[in-house]
Amino acid sequence: MKTLFTATALRGIPLKNRFFRSATWLGMAGPDGRVTKDIVDVYRDYAAGQAGGIITGFTSVSPYDGELPGAVRLTHDSYVEGHRRITEAVHSEGSRIFLQAAMLDTYVPDELGRGVLKPVTELSREDLRSIADVYRDAAIRAEQAGYDGLQIHAAHHFALSKCISPLYNHRHDEYGGCAEKRARLLVDIHEAIRQTVGRQFAMLIKINCSDFIDGGLTIDDFLTACKVLARAGIDAIEVSGNYTSRPNIRAGVNEAYFREAALKLKALVSVPVILVGGLRSLETVNALVERDGIDYVSLSRPLLSEPDLIARWLSGDSRPSRCVSCNSCYHTPCHKCVLRLRGA
Ligand SMILES: Cc1cc2nc3c(=O)[nH]c(=O)nc-3n(C[C@H](O)[C@H](O)[C@H](O)COP(=O)(O)O)c2cc1C
DSSP: OOOOSOOOOEEEEESSSEEOOOHHHHHHHHGGGGOOHHHHHHHHHHHHHOOSSSEEEEEETTOOOOOOOEEOOOOGGGGGGHHHHHHHHHHHTTTTEEEEESSSOEEETTTOOOEEOEEEGGGGGHHHHHHHHHHHHHHHHHHTTTEEEEEEOOOOOOOOHHOOOOTOOOOOOOSSSSSSHHHHHHHHHHHHHHHTTTTTTTEEEEEOOOOOOSSSHHHHHHHHHHHHHHHHOOOOEEEEOSSOSSOOOOOOTTTTTTTHHHHHHEEEEEEESSEEESSSHHHHHHHHHTTTOOOOOSSSSHHHHHHTTHHHHHTTTTOOOOOOOOOGGSSSGGGOHHHHHOOO
C-alpha cells in the first residue's frame, strides 16, 4: 500500500515523500524576470518545510511571450545562473525541484523575430515548431541550472491549455479536430525535450481535467490527451482544471475538487498522478494516497499560509491547514497569505 511519508522516485529521482508544492507564481522576480534572493528564500523554506517535490511558479520560457509582471523568465542562457541559486538552495535541504515551463499565450516570432500573438487556429507549422523549440531550449537551460525536471504548463487557459481546448482550437489539420490531434503539440514538445535532456530529467505536465465552460475541454478530451501523453512517455500528470483555486474550501467538507477526474485518470494510465486543488487535511491526503491510490498530492495556498505545514503534519500535529481559501493571496503583494502578513 502507498503511504504519504515514504520515499519514492520519479524517473529515478528520489522524493522523500508524496507531497508536491504546486506551481505558484510569486510575483517576486526582478527586472526582466530575474531570480531574486527573496525567491530563493521562499523555495528554501518550502524545502525546509519537507515538501518532497517543489514545482516552481509560472516561468515564462518564450522570448516572444507577453508580459506577466513579477514572473520569472528562463529565456536566455544569462538566466541560468539565477535559477541555479534556487536549485542549490532546495537540494541543500534534501528536496527536488521542477521548473514550471509556461507561456502566457500563443506568441510566436514574426519575420523580424519580434513576438506576435496569433490565435491557435492561425498558427503555421513553423509557428508550432517554434513553440516546441522554446520548450526544448528551456529544458536545456533548466537542466544546466540543476532542476530535476520540468513541468509543462498546459492548464488554466494559458497558451498550451488553449491549444488543447476546442474553445480556441478550430484547426482542421493534424493539430486540431479530435482530442488526440489537439494534444499533438504537447507530444511534439515532450519529444523535442526528451531528445535533448539526460535520462535523469523528469517531465511532468499540469493539465485541465475540464475547462468547465460550454464548448471547452471535456473530461473525455482530458483523458484522451493524458493517454496520448502516457504513450509518449510523460513521467507524471498533475490534474488541475479551470476555476483552479476554488474559494471557501473547508477541511473534511469540500476538499479535493478534482478527485473524480484524477480517479478516472488513475484507472486509465499507469503514469503517476499528482492531484491538486483544495487539499486541506492530513486525513484527506492520507485517504487519497492510501485508499484511492493517488500517487502524489500537491498544495499551493496551504503552503503560502504555512510553508512548514508538511513538516508539522510529519511531526504528529495533524490539525488541518489554516487556509480557508479566501483567495486574498491573489491580491497581496508577492502573493503572501493575509494571515502571514498580519503576523499570525
Ligand atoms: C497566488 C497563486 C498563484 C498561482 N500561480 C500558479 C502558477 O504559477 N502556475 C500554476 O500552474 N498554478 C498556479 N496557481 C494554482 C495552484 O497551483 C493550484 O493549482 C490551485 O491554487 C489549487 O490548489 P490549492 O487549493 O492547494 O491552492 C496559483 C494559485 C495561487 C493561489
